[in-house]
Amino acid sequence: MYGIRLMRSGFQIAASLIVTTVAWAQPGPQGGIYNKPYLSGENQVKVGGYVDMEWKYENPVSGSSSNTFDQHRLIPFLFAEVTPDLHFSTEIEFEHGGNPDKDGEIKVEYMVVDYRFSDAFQFRTGIILAPLGRFNLVHDSPVNDLTDRPLVNRRIIPTTLSEAGVGFFGVLYPSEMSVVNYEVYVVNGFNDDIIADIGTGEVRLRSGRGSLKSDNNENKAILARIDYSPRLGVNLGFSAHHGAYDSTGVDKLTIVAIDGMVRGGPLELLFEMAQAGIERSHLSLGKLTQMGYYVQGNVHFLQDRLIPGSTFTGVVRYDFVDYGKKGMAGDKVSRFSVGLNFRPVEKAVFKTEFQTNWIEQPGMSKIRQNQRIVGSVAVYF
Secondary structure, eight states, X not given: OHHHHHHHHHHHHHHHHHHHXXXXXXXXXXXXXXXXXXXXXXXXXXXXXXXXXXXXXXXXXXXXXXXXXXXEEEEEEEEEESSSSEEEEEEEEEEGGGOTTTTOEEEEEEEEEEXXXXXXEEEEEEEEEOOSSSTTTSOXXXXXXSSSOOTHHHHTSOSSOEEEEEEEEEEEOSSSSOEEEEEXXXXXXXXXXXXXXXXXXEEOGGGGOOOSSOOSSSOOEEEEEEEEEEETTEEEEEEXXXXXXXXXXXSEEEEEEEEEEEEETTEEEEEEEEEEEEOOGGGTOOOEEEEEEEEEEEEEESTTTSSTTOEEEEEEEEEEEEOOOTTSTTOEEXXXXXXXXXXEETTEEEEEEEEEEEEXXXXXXXXXXXXXXXXXXXXXX
């Protein structure tokens, strides 16, 4: 009798476990929180990202000095291989602690769905990381050897520039050694917030980055890039952005950029130049031209000497931007940076740099604006 009771108890426990397992396998309607496709293991979902922490000391020509710590960026990445040819990728940015009520920010930096017909012809839609200049595409803090981004990539190409749109990209192989990449998109484009002062027509391109929700006019912008690598270690790029920016759709903004990278042994040379032409007929003003560039040299040394995989890098960079504001204060700005960084591994870097910044008014010599010491730590994870 005891054995029968024990057997009956065993059946009851087993039945209970089966019912519980079935319930947890699909506890709600199709598509509920426990019934998402990624939970089935069919997709290859990957998680990563990077973080940086900065500190800065500034000594202006006049006024009191300042110093601060800045937890600038925390950037999680998500990537999913839905099928071998259908991919999803996104990057979510938390800046300055991510508190929008203070001085932080939370935003989707890019989010794309890609479908590959072939290597040479691939479809993309979503929030597209604009292929305008090389730096906007490779702006991650752990990749770059100086903490502060180039002036041209802050003032003329407002990095990070992301735009809602659709288009195509691909890679071609003209020869065994050479590679050509191209991207072509239709996007919302910039808006009329690029006009910082309606009375003077002063332009600040960074303020006019377009909405990811809606276009402010009926005219879409065209965004394109082509880069050519004749061999390993050499790359040349040309990119352009053209479209109406004002709400009437009359005035156009055109940005063109060229960039290059040459790498040989421990030496590396980088440059980028961009020019923006801004029509202002709706303000009864003529066309304004702004331009900027940077030139940067790197030298890597003591590789693998301290620990396996480590390297030191010395960096010098010159930045220049001309706002085209003839007869107005602050017409030109420039910066000279000298830096040293240490990478214990390729995906982590400790940086320090010394900057001198100048401002130049028409008909006057350069005036030193400030000097700064900047440091940071940036790590991919």
